[in-house]
Amino acid sequence: MRRISRRDFVKAVGLTSVAGAIGLPMISRSAGSTAQIVVVGGGYGGATAAKYLKRYVPNSDVVLIEKNTDYYSCVFSNEVLSGESSMESIKFTYEGLAKRTINVVHALATEIDPNKKQVKTSMGKAFNYDYCVLSPGVSFNWGVIEGYDEAAAEKMPHAWKAGPQTVLLRKQLESMKDGGVVMIVAPPNPYRCPAGPYERAAQIAHYLKYHKPRGKVIIMDSKHTFTKQTLFMDGYKKHYGDMIEWRSPVDGGKVIGVDVDAGTLITDSDEYKPAVANVIPPQRAGELALKVDLADDSGWCPVDQRTFESKKYDDIFVIGDAADAGEMGKSGYGASSHAKICAAAIAARITGIEQPEPSYLNTCYSLITPEHAISVAMVYKLNDKGTIVGVEGAGGTSPRYAPEWVREREANYARGWFKNMTSDAFG
Ligand SMILES: Cc1cc2nc3c(=O)[nH]c(=O)nc-3n(C[C@H](O)[C@H](O)[C@H](O)COP(=O)(O)OP(=O)(O)OC[C@H]3O[C@@H](n4cnc5c(N)ncnc54)[C@H](O)[C@@H]3O)c2cc1C
Structure with a gap:
């Protein structure tokens, strides 16, 4: 499908601005705001993106649309199954983001109109955007x-x-x-x-x-x-x-x-x-991504892997599990890395500065017992074809023959890593 830009659309209909959806209350930018940014999905990708967008472009309006009032993290949810963790310990709220003056809206985003540049919700409201970031996770x-x-x-x-x-x-x-x-x-x-x-x-x-x-x-x-x-x-x-x-x-x-x-x-x-x-x-990309036709036949969303902008529609960015991110596996830490790079790319576009060369990260710990963890970590870069690839020698897995104190130390690292990643997203 051809990418349709706002400029093309405006030219085609001969207007200088695009009117909002008829009959829907429209939420537009506030006075003095540089940009209206709507983030859909408040998981690892979306929550981190909203926070960093607000940090990079403080005078923008950042709206986060998330259907649930609490986020239950899949990361460390296996430990709930063993009884080593509780549901409470994997539950996060959006209060931290609201305190950062991010407008957190609890509703289902039902539609994204790439021409009108508008996200519609189950609450009957439509949010205009200059940039939309979508991190809907997976569907089955x-x-x-x-x-x-x-x-x-x-x-x-x-x-x-x-x-x-x-x-x-x-x-x-x-x-x-x-x-x-x-x-x-x-x-x-x-x-x-x-x-x-x-x-x-x-x-x-x-x-x-x-x-x-x-x-x-x-x-x-x-x-x-x-x-x-x-x-x-x-x-x-x-x-x-x-x-x-x-x-x-x-x-x-x-x-x-x-x-x-x-x-x-x-x-x-x-x-x-x-x-x-x-x-x-x-699995495949989250339902909204499929509905808006952001995915290809693979079921995942093709993006410009430098910015995470959709290859199908201008000014819509897809991050996290839903995106095709080259060699990066689908993980919470990866989603958080996408979010920061995507936020920097959008901030660069708004402020007119050049986007810095991205460097992507992923780390994944697995707990075999509460005192025995193993990990894989990798740094990624863009190759000359614009695909995210691992940087040779910059990462790897835990050593196979290691004393127990190494496994124990990794288990402690895992708990610290979880704390950092969740406070980065929700704090
Ligand atoms: C058992 C398990 C263990 C894991 N362990 C690890 C680990 O140790 N380390 C690691 O890095 N990763 C781990 N992961 C992977 C990690 O959970 C995901 O990769 C991560 O959650 C992806 O983030 P995301 O933002 O793409 O999606 P999600 O975190 O799923 O967030 C998507 C959000 O979007 C919301 N949403 C979706 N559609 C809409 C809509 N239309 N309107 C409004 N809101 C919407 C959802 O409610 C959800 O809150 C684990 C996953 C599982 C299942």
């Missing part, structure tokens, strides 16, 4: 696993968006009898948090070890390999013996369907009836 490709839809997730939770789904999965683990099998269905690439299903297996095993020691965790995978695989497998063995089993597609791990009423998972050759089924479905 329901039905790719036959029989697995939104209703099925109420019985076989995915818990891949933190909140009621996390609580539901935790309850199922608590009600499970000792000796039961928990099956985790890991999704195909790309998906949010590549290490997440494998950290989850460890956290569930941690709970079982102390509460249901005859229990077992089986990871049913549609992938042949996964991130930090050796480190995970070593950690599983060390702390949980044979309690965790990983099955690749070659070992019959690919789940192709579910029968929710029977409580079964179906592969090409077998049918299993675990005590608890945690089905993480294939």
